[in-house]
Amino acid sequence: MVNVDLTTATFRKSQRSGNNGCVEVATNLAGVVAVRDSKDVAGPVLLFSDAEWTAFVGGVRDGDFDLQA
Template sequence: MDLSDAQWRKSTRSNGGGGACVEVADNLFGVVVVRDSKDPSGPVLAFGPATWRAFVARVVHRP
């Protein structure tokens, strides 16, 4: 997967103290990728857009 055009943004829920931070790139066609901001050259998780939207909706509306 070519991530050279990925526009990474840090989660608004990330810890500002350099702790548990994730970055998301959702500008790529057909995929949303997530990585650990402390290890930008490390592994990424890839999701289809519909799966990502369902995940975010569930997290935002959790009881």
């Protein structure tokens, strides 16, 4: 298990998210990206390496996760 100090994390929510909640992302941490539920900010946080996050965002942009009807 990796121990990361989240006290300096600046979480941000997408401008496209509504009032129903969303995920928040903190990218200002050294070597990791933190993701949490905006409705449960004291809850669990998922941690990804910079490389994992870059690959995920690239996959989203490329449509790798689009739902097929």
